[in-house]
Amino acid sequence: MPTTLRAFAKINLGLYIGPRRADGFHELRTVYQTIDFCDSVRVSAGPGAGIEIRCQNPQVPRDETNTCWRIAERVMKALKQRRRVVIQIEKNLPIQGGLGAGSSDAVATMLGLERELGLPLSAHDKLEIATAIGSDVPLFLVGGTMLGIGHGEQVLPLPELPPMAVTVATPNVGVSTPKAFADWDALAASENAALTPGSVASRIDVFSRSMFVWLAGSLSGVPVKDRDRAETPLLDFVRAGIENDFERVVFPQYPELREVKRVLEREGAKYASLSGSGSALYGIFDSPKPAEQAAAALKAKGVEARASRTLTRQEYWKNLVIS
Secondary structure (H helix, E strand, O other), X not given: OOEEEEEEEEEEEEEEEEEEOXXXXXXXXXXXXXXXXXXXXXXXXXXXXXXXXXOOOOOOOOOOOOHHHHHHHXXXXXXXXXXXXXXXXXXXXXXXXXXXXXXXXXXXXXXXXXXXXXXXXXXXXXXXXXXXXXXXXXXXXXXXXXXXXXXXXXXXXXXXXXXXXXXXXXXXXXXXXXXXXXXXXXXXXXXXXXXXXXXXXXXXXXXXXXXXXXXXXXXXXXOOOOOXXXXXXXXXXXXXXXXXXXXXXXXXXXHHHHHHHHHHHHOOOOEEEEOOOOOOEEEEEOOHHHHHHHHXXXXXOOOOEEEEEEOOHHHHHHOOEOO
């Protein structure tokens, strides 16, 4: 019988971009958080050979450019298997939305193939394959709250944030990540040349300090200055100055995305941000009701939105497999 899994989305709680490295990637710092919003991926492996992608969304590629195709090919090679693999994707997450949809679908494909073949991969092989497919693929092998470093592919589990209500907005806009990085490079060059305070080259250090302030309060019980004990650790993180650098280059080109963030803030979001390079945005709320009201307010303005919630690591793995 085919194996069906949920491919959960992620949001970025802050994203700081460092200089371009010798390998062409940018040094990044971010906190990933999985949320209860997903595609579903159905995987079967039968007699024959080859890989087939099925999806009703015409934007989803059905050839070797699809992340599910690429990861299936590597899994079959690693396990030394020859089967006909069929991958059926039900898309709910936006393409080019910054929610990690393609990467999450890829990991669901990997885990589905393991179950179908009855041949588990080693943890080392899983990580190696995931890293080869994309920078944010490895995070879906962990789930929950995670620190992303390197170019985002190195993932370290963090203490779980408390459950939080989230409104996810998915405007009908596609943001190219490579172009967003190119625009960031242009901004970085101009700011560093001008020797402005807080120039782009020092952003990684700022993020590291923010992380230290946050974790000092979250882990050791040491009170952060002006901290209200009734508030969540996330607010300590926000006070420390966490933000998404992509907003500086994406919002000027897509002002409608800036307006979505303003709506989330007006509706009472404790924190609102672009996720990844966008175009999805999210707001974090005190409880489900205001999150639902924010989603309704955005829908009234013609912006697709839904209320969701964060997933802990345990919830992520418990709810991953449907059948």
